[in-house]
């Protein structure tokens with residue numbers, strides 16, 4: 001009898017304990033997300049003084065919850081009107097470079113409460129068919145946001161497409177432009193790896209990187225190979241500079257974004273005139289993935305898809321050396337123009 005009573009008591013204590021731990025975890029999660037939701041400071045001085053435009057923390061959090069629903073496309077017209085939601089043209093665009101870490105940069109910036117990302121690559125400015133649909137079509141592709149937030153989109157093809165600088169200039173001549181770069185040879189191999197994987201998925205064969213990167217007739221670097229051309233950053237940037245002053249660009253170090261993302265993100269916050277809100281808490285290293293992943297709060301975190309961070313094929317060292325030598329003068333010019341120096345060979 002006594003044994004039975006003790007067992008019952010133990011059971012009750014277990015249930016009460018679980019409830020207490022559950023509540024505690026819930027509270028910590030709430031506090032974690034509240035911490036991220038401090039009222040926002042001005043971007044480009046568009047807001048009034050602190051207090052005037054502030055939304056009380058609870059309301060803001062409630063709104064962010066709703067915003068998440070809206071981003072998923074569940075917004076009714078009434079909800080949009082009630083919460084003053086808008087689809088805004090981007091204030092900043094990640095224009096490239098393909099395989100530079102554009103997705104990681106966009107997702108990490110989206111940790112900032114004042115930033116709303118366009119999840120898909122929209123390809124408005126580089127695709128003639130899309131461009132012909134007009135600016136309203138583009139705006140309608142943007143996620144819902146509060147008027148004080150900024151929308152950011154990324155389409156890495158913009159950087160290398162001839163017509164894009166002029167088209168973006170016509171939309172907004174003072175837009176902020178982000179370019180994330182990696183050591184050019186590594187980027188070219190990453191580019192190749194992505195194409196190779198696509199071929200393999202379709203059971204197709206493909207050339208070795210060496211064969212594409214080196215012209216067999218001259219034994220020189222094959223500048224007709226797109227993966228090589230894309231890595232000549234200075235050539236592309238020079239086209240952009242015909243429309244935008246260098247101050248409107250910010251160069252992100254894609255190699256450092258992999259190993260040490262926070263300082264790179266803090267530089268972007270500064271460039272975008274955003275109050276510093278992304279912290280080390282939002283980024284944690286996942287040893288299994290071998291990359292930093294994102295932590296929104298204690299309950300919600302995510303790593304990038306497996307297609308980011310592929311294993312590159314081994315490339316002949318003489319080809320690597322040739323590419324390093326080839327890119328060297330272009331890199332020097334790139335440092336000179338941008339004022340940002342990298343330890344590239």
Ligand code: A3P
Pocket residue numbers: 097098099100101102103104156190191254257258291292293304307308309310311
């Ligand atoms: P690799 O696949 O060559 O490693 P993009 O998004 O522009 O296609 O760039 C993809 C690259 O982003 C990947 O190239 C990867 O190295 C890099 N990257 C940077 N930060 C990352 C992160 N936190 N998680 C996964 N990949 C990241």
